Amino acid sequence: MARIGNNPTARQQKVLDYIRRHAQRTGAPPTVREIASALGFASTNAVACHVAALERHGLLERRPHSSRGLRATGSISPGVPILGRVAAGQPITAQENIEGYLAPDSFLINDAESTFVLRVQGDSMTGDGILSGDYVVVRRQPVAERGSIVVAMVDDEATVKHWQADADAVRLVASNPSYPPIEIRPGDGKMVDVLGIVTGVFRRL
Amino acid sequence: MARIGNNPTARQQKVLDYIRRHAQRTGAPPTVREIASALGFASTNAVACHVAALERHGLLERRPHSSRGLRATGSISPGVPILGRVAAGQPITAQENIEGYLAPDSFLINDAESTFVLRVQGDSMTGDGILSGDYVVVRRQPVAERGSIVVAMVDDEATVKHWQADADAVRLVASNPSYPPIEIRPGDGKMVDVLGIVTGVFRRL
DNA sequence: ATTGTTACTGAACGTTTGTTCCGTGTCAAG
DNA sequence: CTTGACACGGAACAAACGTTCAGTAACAAT
Numbered sequence: 402m403a404r405i406g407n408n409p410t411a412r413q414q415k416v417l418d419y420i421r422r423h424a425q426r427t428g429a430p431p432t433v434r435e436i437a438s439a440l441g442f443a444s445t446n447a448v449a450c451h452v453a454a455l456e457r458h459g460l461l462e463r464r465p466h467s468s469r470g471l472r473a474t475g476s477i478s479p480g481v482p483i484l485g486r487v488a489a490g491q492p493i494t495a496q497e498n499i500e501g502y503l504a505p506d507s508f509l510i511n512d513a514e515s516t517f518v519l520r521v522q523g524d525s526m527t528g529d530g531i532l533s534g535d536y537v538v539v540r541r542q543p544v545a546e547r548g549s550i551v552v553a554m555v556d557d558e559a560t561v562k563h564w565q566a567d568a569d570a571v572r573l574v575a576s577n578p579s580y581p582p583i584e585i586r587p588g589d590g591k592m593v594d595v596l597g598i599v600t601g602v603f604r605r606l
Numbered sequence: 607m608a609r610i611g612n613n614p615t616a617r618q619q620k621v622l623d624y625i626r627r628h629a630q631r632t633g634a635p636p637t638v639r640e641i642a643s644a645l646g647f648a649s650t651n652a653v654a655c656h657v658a659a660l661e662r663h664g665l666l667e668r669r670p671h672s673s674r675g676l677r678a679t680g681s682i683s684p685g686v687p688i689l690g691r692v693a694a695g696q697p698i699t700a701q702e703n704i705e706g707y708l709a710p711d712s713f714l715i716n717d718a719e720s721t722f723v724l725r726v727q728g729d730s731m732t733g734d735g736i737l738s739g740d741y742v743v744v745r746r747q748p749v750a751e752r753g754s755i756v757v758a759m760v761d762d763e764a765t766v767k768h769w770q771a772d773a774d775a776v777r778l779v780a781s782n783p784s785y786p787p788i789e790i791r792p793g794d795g796k797m798v799d800v801l802g803i804v805t806g807v808f809r810r811l
Numbered sequence: 812a813t814t815g816t817t818a819c820t821g822a823a824c825g826t827t828t829g830t831t832c833c834g835t836g837t838c839a840a841g
Numbered sequence: 842c843t844t845g846a847c848a849c850g851g852a853a854c855a856a857a858c859g860t861t862c863a864g865t866a867a868c869a870a871t
Contacts, residue, residue, distance in 0.1 A: 603808035
């Protein structure tokens with residue numbers, strides 16, 4: 402069968418899975434000989450072949466001539482399984498249930514250079530599921546689209562709010578109705594500065 | 607000066623930092639020669655020496671006789687800066703503002719082996735800041751404390767609720783008042799199974 | 812019947828890499 | 842002054858490692 406798409410074969414998927422698992426467990430990707438040994442290959446060339454295929458499909462990156470130079474694209478750290486529909490019956494982490502793998506790190510953070518995390522104080526954004534004590538992931542940028550959630554500096558205080566800028570005024574709107582919008586007009590003597598926009602939220606229970 | 611504690615010297619810290627950075631950037635720890643080259647050493651022995659010291663201090667683990675067999679203990683990836691109080695004035699990411707570094711991965715996931723992620727459907731838990739479409743981090747375990755948020759299997763359907771078990775009944779309580787509690791008693795013909803408890807929540811905006 | 816892809820075995824080459832032994836110099840404590 | 846930890850240079854060895862070439866077999870499409 403001629404293979405055209407970007408999808409790996411079952412055998413190739415097993416190689417990719419092993420690379421991911423090994424990287425997660427040991428902190429480094431496996432060598433080609435470790436892969437061969439784990440999957441029962443007698444020749445390292447079998448691995449080289451699969452690795453080349455995975456690279457063609459864009460599922461794997463390589464650092465040539467370097468030991469352990471394999472990296473699964475997408476989720477950097479192998480991540481944990483995402484379960485879609487959980488089927489009734491037996492083991493939850495059965496292969497059929499697993500929709501993919503996901504590492505919160507790379508999922509929440511695209512550009513580590515310009516990203517920071519801010520701990521939220523106060524409950525003004527509970528309407529968006531942002532509670533006091535939550536961590537918001539913020540990408541630094543001085544401008545924001547109308548309606549997006551931003552971290553703004555208002556008179557020496559950082560605050561998380563919805564951004565609504567008009568021609569004549571800027572409004573910082575809370576999603577908790579108990580909090581009135583903050584309105585800033587030119588000549589108020591107040592300063593507003595967008596520090597960045599909120600791209601993610603997470604909390605530990 | 608006789609060195610006694612578990613603290614590394616400034617030079618050792620630099621080696622450790624480089625190992626961490628390299629592991630994050632490339633997906634694999636560096637070789638001893640890469641470390642030597644990066645820090646300006648002419649001899650690999652200088653690295654071996656520092657690595658041995660870091661290992662004694664418990665800051666580094668080694669996989670002997672294996673290429674790239676170094677792993678910084680504790681925080682795996684250096685992560686993004688956490689900002690505490692954002693001071694007025696200049697650069698946000700100034701050193702004074704940074705409270706620490708945090709990687710969502712290792713923050714949310716302690717035991718990768720028994721952890722999975724589930725995408726939430728429905729708004730029954732909005733009271734706890736868990737919205738439809740959010741990802742919940744679940745640690746697999748068959749029992750739960752009263753009041754904790756669990757993923758439970760009720761008649762072939764996985765659901766996220768508060769767990770409240772009495773002697774005579776089990777109640778799955780939503781945090782959105784629009785949803786009545788689900789009560790299961792022995793002899794109902796219904797089945798309840800705790801798949802795991804929710805240890806974290808995250809979402810992308 | 813031929814072509815092309817997948818999926819390997821087997822062997823070999825050259826480099827990379829961890830490791831070790833020996834030696835030099837600095838600096839602070841006893 | 843001696844001792845001991847720290848911080849390196851230089852050189853060398855054996856094992857680990859990525860890579861490549863040659864060849865075999867199954868299978869589907871043309």
